[in-house]
Amino acid sequence: MSGQLSLVQLDEMANTIRQDIIRMLEHAESGHSAGPLGMADIFAALYFSILKHDPKNPDWDGRDRLLLSNGHTNPVLYATMARAGYFPVEELMTLRRFGSRLQGHPERTKLPGVETTSGPLGEGLSQGAGMAYVMKYIDERPNQWVYVMMGDGELNEGNVWEAAMFAGKYKLHNVIAIIDRNNIQIDGSTEDVMPLEDLHGKWESFGWHVQEVDGNNIESVIDAAAMARAVTNQPSVIIAHTIPGKGVDFMEYDYRWHGMPPNSEQAKEALRKLRTLDGKIRSEHQ
């Protein structure tokens, strides 16, 4: 299944994932909106083109590992996993509910296919580096990759830079970090809260191969991942510039939507915008 969608189909998949995200968040009445919407294209690219994985056998030893370090954006992870076939799409509506496998922040022991528990920020890259170290130096798994999805706000965490030094020292070429560079965090814009620039230069100086792409362009993301896999003497980071709230105009660029779910009115409007590509096409569902 994965790896066989055309670019048009991948764009449609990202749109479907966005609609799932809106419905999940409306139903859950809590959770984060802007980040997951902005990351939908990256996740469509990952699960339907980039990753080696088997949704019917989530523990397959030969799989690539994807760690979602900024765990609060997990609606995009869950929606993509459901669409990829890890679990029924209907289960998405249990997000954040009592007894659900879809916990408010992802938990490895609850849902097969979730590689690690996350939520507390800044811990994904070092776990990914630990996995990559084993693949590179101990078990010798030459054609396996560890992808670590991070937010930009979480780069405030010191643990991230400890991991950056570590992966740089050991030249963990099999680590590919993807930063969702959407410029927002809870208290405002990243450059107001705690400036990250020169972000490109920071990673380079830690020994990383750095690419910057339009993170809302699926083809660019797929190409950058391929480029990263061709770098064999240093870890790679892809700074993916995205629009927070992408696809829903009244959420785009607005940091207030970082940690807020849509109410039913807002969800209805958001779904209309997504189904009609903001009025460009008519939708049979209207």
Place this chain on the structure above:
Amino acid sequence: MSELYLSDKIGQDDIPTEPIRKGFGKGLKQAGDDDIRVVALCADLTESTQMHLFRDAHPERFVEVGVAEQNLVTVASGMAAMGKIPFASSYAAFSPGRNWEQIRTTVCINDRPVKIAGSHAGVSVGPDGATHQMLEDIALMRALPNMIVIAPGDSVEAEKATLAIAKNDKPSYIRLAREASAVFTTPLTPFEIGTAYVLHEGHDVTLLGTGLMTYECLLAARQLEKEGISVEVVHVPTIKPLDERTVLSSLRKTGRGITVEEAQIAGGFGSAVAELVSEQMPTPLKRIGLQDRFGESGKPAELFAHFGLDADSIAASTREFIQSTPQYHQK
């Protein structure tokens, strides 16, 4: 009481001594010999934590992470996710002192079998002073679901405990001390995770010790017996899960008890015993340990005396306790 094969030099001046951390180093090297899944990570304290024995024997499975304790345990967690059995060592003040949340999230909630070795615990660190004398690690680790907490009594037991946690498939914490201390057990002495051992039988009071304090309890018991006070000494190397049956049965017999630990009494070993006893069999109990204060620089022996942790102080506290507190016999 099954045979414990304790040292025949207990109480003698020439009892051999060795730092508990050395036993850890030997056990880790052996665990690495026994199982290729065992890997070791250190945060720039490889000789201090005695990991160099493993590093020299298995360099391909040793990872230096630098002075970065948050990275130490999260890299270890990632290695555990790939089927390894990682041992991550530093000083206890920094791991689990600094990286507790990483341990909580990526080791305990994830339920990955990472082994945290916290060296230089307790005031016996000596001259380094309060910052490096970790006293809150037992409380920090005991509060975490899925975590096993062990404070071995001597280096021989530390070696056995290290081998045991290499095989238990659970997040585990092992507490180690810097200073050379009496080796009162022998290779034949039994050790199992979750078991407490009655080292010496008595009927007037129970002394419950963990870590280095067990040997001080044995010495205190000898002093008190010369005065006609019969003391039972229970060694509790595993603080979590606590061997409830052994602790309660000793206290049922003696009717009063004293816990002794080289750690804060708040949330530590004494707290664990107090929680058990108050819920299941209310019995008079006194907790010896650091009484809501930090350590300071000095020689280990000076500090033990100053904080009431040496055999003389424990004996004095016990005399006072049994004079003021009648034995309580369960109906």
